[in-house]
Amino acid sequence: MKAAVYYENGGPEVLKYEDVPDPQLHPKGVIIEVQAIAIEGGDTLNRWRGPLMTNPHVVGYQAAGVIVEVGAEVEHLKVGQRVATVNNWGSHAALRSVPARNCWPVPDGFDIKKAAAIPVTFGTAHDCLFEFGRLKAGETVLVQAGASGVGVAAIQLAKRGGASLVLATASSDERLEKLKPLGLDQGINYKTHEVPKEVMRLTDNKGVNVVVDSVGGPTLQGSINSLAYRGRVSMVGAAGREPMVVDVGSMMGGNRSLSGVFLGAEIMTDRVHDNIQALIDDAAKGELDVVIDRVFPLSEAAAAHAYIESRAAVGRVVMVP
Template sequence: MRAVLVRQPGDASQLYIGECPTPTPKDTQILVKVKCFCLNRMDINQRQGAYPPPPGASEILGVEVSGIVESVGQSVTKFQPGDAVFGLMGGGGYAEYAVMEQELAMPKPDALSFQQAAAIPETWFTAYQALFFVLGLKAGEDILIHAGASGVGIAAIQLAKQAGANRIFVTAGSDEKTKFCESLGATRGINYKTEDWAAVIAQETANKGVNATVDFVGKDYFDKNIATLAIDGRMVLLAFLSGAVLDGVNIAPLLKKRLRVEGSALRSRSLEYQTRLRDAIYKHVVEEHFAKPSESYKLFIDKEFDWKDIAEAHRTMESNQTMGKLVVKVT
C-alpha cells in the first residue's frame, strides 16, 4: 500500500508518499480503507523525532481516520466489511489502509461526511477527557481554555457550554479567533497578544479566579495559570508548547489554595480507558448531536488537502493560523 512516510526527522519537506506493507488486523482489530485522516499537533512532533508512537503502534503518522472496513479479525463482532467507520488508533492513519481496535471504532452516521467524521476522534476525545475525566467540570463552574481556536479548544468550548459552565474564558492569538470562540459559546475571548489574560480574568471574576483550566502552553503560562485558579481549582496540562522546565517556581499557592495540577495524555492510555472514553463520546456527542440535526455541537474544518499535498498541510498547521481541523483526503 501507499503511505505518507518520513525520510528522516525534520521539517515538512521530509514527508513523502511511498510504499510499505499493508497491515494485517489482529483478532480484535479491523482493517480500514482510509478515506480521510486529520492532522494533529502530535504528528508534527513525531515527524520531528520528538514523539515516538506507543509500543506496538504503527510508526506511520496519524491517529484518527474515517473510511470503509476492508476486513476484520477473527474475534471482531461489531463490524463487517463494507461498514463506514471512523475512530482512533495509536498510529498508522496517514495511509491507504490502517488498523484500529474494534472497541475504538465508531459507525459513521449518514449525517456525517467522511471529512467530518475524521475530524472528531482526537480532538473531541481529548477535550471530553480533559473536562470530565480529569477536571470533573460541573455546572455553574468557571473555566479557562487556552488555545480556544484549536481543534481541542473548539470542542472544549462547546462541551463546557453544554455541561452548564457558568463562564467560559478562552485565549487565542487574534481578534478574529477570539470572536470565533465567542460565537461558539465562550463568555469572553481574550487576545493574548494584546491583552493580559490573567488581569482580565481577575477583573471578570472579582479576583476569585476560575475553577478549572485547560492548558497547552506550559512554562510561559504556568505562574499566571496558578494565580488565576480559584480555591480548590484544578488544571490539566495537555502540552507544553512554550517549554516544560520552570525556574524559580513558587509552589506555595498549590498548598494555600488547595490546587490540583494534573498532566494528561490520550495516546498512551490503556485500551480499557480509551474504550470508556469512546463509549461516552459516541453516546453523548455523536448519537445525541452529530447523528441528527442539532444546533448544540458544530464541527469546524479549516482546510481540506489532497494527501499529495501533505507537506503543505503540515506547514499550514505549523503556521498557527487555523481555526478548526485540517482534513486530508486519501486519493
C-alpha cells in the first residue's frame, strides 16, 4: 500500500510517500480502506519527537474509511461499513489495521472527512470541559489555542453546554474572527494582549470557571492565573513545545485545581466510546460544525504538516489517499 512514512524524527520534510507492506488483520480488529485522514496536533508532535514503533514509521491517530476485512472474533462490524477510527499510529496510509473497539460507525450521508476529524478532537474537548473541568451551565470558559482542532471543538461544546461566556486565545485577530460563528464571545490575541489580564477585564475581575489548555509551557501559568475562585484547568496538550513549569502555590489561595487529561487512557471505556459515537451522530445531524480548513492528497503529507506548522489552519487539516 501507499503511505506517508518517516525513518527519523524531524520537521515535515522527513515525511516520504512510499510503498510499504499492507497492515496485518488482528482477530479482534478490522482493516479499513482509508478515505480521510485527520491530522492531529499529536501527529505533528510524534513526527517531531515521538518513538518510531516501526521503521519506516506510519504516524497518525485518526482516519475514517470503509471496512474491507473483519477479524474472526469481531461480531458487530461488517465489510462495506463506513467507520471513523483511532489507533496509536498508522493513519497516514491507504489501509489501516485498528481494534474493533476503536471504530465508530459513520451515519449514511455524513461527510467521511468530517467523521475522521471527530473522535480524538471532540472527545478530548468534551472530557476537558465536562468530565474533568466539571463545567456547569452558566459558568465561564477560556479555551487556549481556540483555532486548534481541540479548540474549535471546545468552543462549540462549551456554548452548547450552556456556558455564559466563552473566551478563546489565538495568535492573530484574523484567526479569532473565524471562531465567532462557532460560539466564541470574545477573542484574546495573545501576541498583543496579556491573557490573564484580558480575562479579568472581560469577567469583571472574577476570572473563568474552566480553562481548556492544549498549549502548555508558559501558557499554562497564564491559564491558572485566569481562573476564578474554585476554577479548574484541564491541561491536555503541549502544542507550545516548551517545558511545563507552573507555580503550584498559585493554585492554593483561590482553591483552584489543575487536571491532566489524556483521552487515550479511557478511550476503551464505555463512557468515552459512547460519548464519541454521540458526538459523531450530533455532527451528522448538523448540531456540531467540524471545521476543515484544507484538504491535501496523502502524497503531499509533508506539505500538509508544514501547512499546519505555519499556524495558518483553523480547525482540522485532512488528507485523502
